[in-house]
Amino acid sequence: MVGTVLADMWGEHMETKYRKAAASSPRGLRPLLRAAPFGSGNDKGMTQILTEKQQAELASIATEVHLRPRATVYTADSSAHSAFIVKDGMVKAFLDLSRGSQRVLAFLFPGDVFGLAENGRYVNSVQTVTPTTCFKIPVSALTEMFVRDGELELQFLFKMTHELREAQRQQIILTHRDARIRVAMFLRMLQRRNDGSSHIELAMSRLDIARYLGLSSEAVSRATARLSREGIVAFPSLRVAQVINRSEFDRLTRAA
Amino acid sequence: MVGTVLADMWGEHMETKYRKAAASSPRGLRPLLRAAPFGSGNDKGMTQILTEKQQAELASIATEVHLRPRATVYTADSSAHSAFIVKDGMVKAFLDLSRGSQRVLAFLFPGDVFGLAENGRYVNSVQTVTPTTCFKIPVSALTEMFVRDGELELQFLFKMTHELREAQRQQIILTHRDARIRVAMFLRMLQRRNDGSSHIELAMSRLDIARYLGLSSEAVSRATARLSREGIVAFPSLRVAQVINRSEFDRLTRAA
């Protein structure tokens, strides 16, 4: 039954490749989680929070899934059997609203978790944006492991708390009327995701950015054009942003 | 040290009353959590998810805190030592932005958790709206308990996942341009919180609603006036809403 459902979603045209995660080389292919703990650790900000042992534990019940761009991982309301951790690439969580419009709720990067359902149903849909590798973990095995290993479970609690913060930051962005500010804050979010460099890779389309920021794609275009014209952010190509005027950029995005 | 910080926030003018939760009568005074589990339970939707034993465990490390309206529970960026569960009443989580404006991120009702920090700092501020009783739980004791009792921890994982969904629903609301729809969706959210009755109690001010919906208070006024004029929702008093035209109300709020 599970196989049937998965076959529907990851049909033959997807060219997905499965592999036991545990069978991989011990280091690079294990699940990682990016989040911040409750208490005050030595280092501030997000870091990898799993121990080697926890990674190995997870790997023992995880499967690696390789997906090409724009592949559907799952759709909202479908029966939920697995959770996922992004290993490499980028996916978007979204909902299709009534009249064909789409709202992007989150972009998920390596170390992010998605697919933790409610009442056995996924609450939103997830599609890949770039070529993506995910760890796929049966929810039943995961919850069993949680009960046995409270430390591992705690890492997931940190992670979900962290994702809640991200969603709340997104709320802040969405309440700003000015499209220029929304786009700038969005770029700052991507910047934080990476190393904080002024060079920002935009893996998603302008339309997906618009869907994420609650704007029309035209408004996003005009906002980027204006940021460029004002010498705050340069866009050397469609998929690259470069912060030019750091202080002005900070001023724009320092609304919170 | 903890006492010092708390004294700053809950000073003598607050008239707060402390009481060991465990010393209370066994039933009604224990912490409850409202959320949905990952898997498919028998009943859909939110329910109380803690067992009697788990409630007792929590109660053993919790303190009851009574707060009057508009009392500050904690402020953003302050040192975080305790998490909270709303027992009775209602609080708001918010952030004060640069030029005096305020964004309300969430309203928290009985069974909701707040105060799970990141890196030892609260990420937003929390104030009571109505007279409120909270269970106050030291984070250190809570995390220790988590490691011992994976089942209890799992309930908190459910809860935080559920709060993430709430935040994402809020994102959907915020992306709608029409103020009337935002207000209607907000009312529907409150409706779901309670028993789903067409009679909706509004504990918060219009201004707080505006801050939550990313609107001006004028826009909220106009939206409620229009809903009333159109015979969709009646407002018999400032703090009560009554859904009149159910089908039209559903149509407006059935954007997702």
Add this chain to the structure above:
DNA sequence: CGCTAGATTGATAAAGGTCAATCATTGTGG
């Protein structure tokens, strides 16, 4: 090298923000 989906730019109209004034409600003090 042309094709197609995505991105940009322009013009128009609708909707909410803002400023200002009035009304209502709550809480206080006489």
Add this chain to the structure above:
DNA sequence: CCACAATGATTGACCTTTATCAATCTAGCG
């Protein structure tokens, strides 16, 4: 108990900004 003060809510006028529609341009990709 009432009057008044103060805060919150509502309404109106005007203005800014974005959604929308439409046309053009660009970048990948076969």
